[in-house]
Amino acid sequence: xxxxxxxxxxxxxxxxxxxxxxxxxxxxxxxxxxxxxxxxxxxxxxxxxxxxxxxxxxxxxxxxxxxxxxxxxxxxxxxxxxxxxxxxxxxxxxxxxxxxxxxxxxxxxxxxxxxxxx
Numbered sequence: 729x730x731x732x733x734x735x736x737x738x739x740x741x742x743x744x745x746x747x748x749x750x751x752x753x754x755x756x757x758x759x760x761x762x763x764x765x766x767x768x769x770x771x772x773x774x775x776x777x778x779x780x781x782x783x784x785x786x787x788x789x790x791x792x793x794x795x796x797x798x799x800x801x802x803x804x805x806x807x808x809x810x811x812x813x814x815x816x817x818x819x820x821x822x823x824x825x826x827x828x829x830x831x832x833x834x835x836x837x838x839x840x841x842x843x844x845x846x
Contacts, residue, residue, distance in 0.1 A: 735804055738823050740834045741816045745805060750812050758844075771815050786827055796821045 743749075751765040781787040788796060800817035801810075808816060822828040 735800060735820065735824065737804075738820050738830060738833075740830065740837050741805075741820055741823075744812070744816055745807055748807075750809055752809070765811065767815070768811055771811065771818070775818065786825055788821060788825065793818070793821065 752763075754760075755762065755765075775793070778787055778793060779790045797814060797817040800820055801808075801813040804820065805813040805816050819828065819833060823830050823833060
């Protein structure tokens with residue numbers, strides 16, 4: 729039985745971990761009282777859409793997605809609380825599978841940061 733290879737780092741996601749960029753800190757910084765991150769609904773919707781995309785061979789099925797999410801959340805992203813670890817684990821899996829380009833992920837994250845800081 730071969731060992732599971734160590735996941736390759738995804739730079740923009742590692743930056744999130746290093747900065748401890750979690751909803752509780754961001755909400756406190758911007759005076760938001762809602763304990764649920766505004767992106768959680770979108771994350772849930774993305775997971776639902778991926779689970780229904782079974783006809784595509786490059787998209788993980790429910791079990792693969794959850795197994796990868798659980799493994800990454802327990803190792804690479806263990807320092808992040810839920811649901812941040814779920815979000816970055818999903819992004820990591822999609823980048824590793826080539827479904828999302830890392831450069832595009834960085835551009836989108838920068839655009840969100842720019843809107844937040846505007």
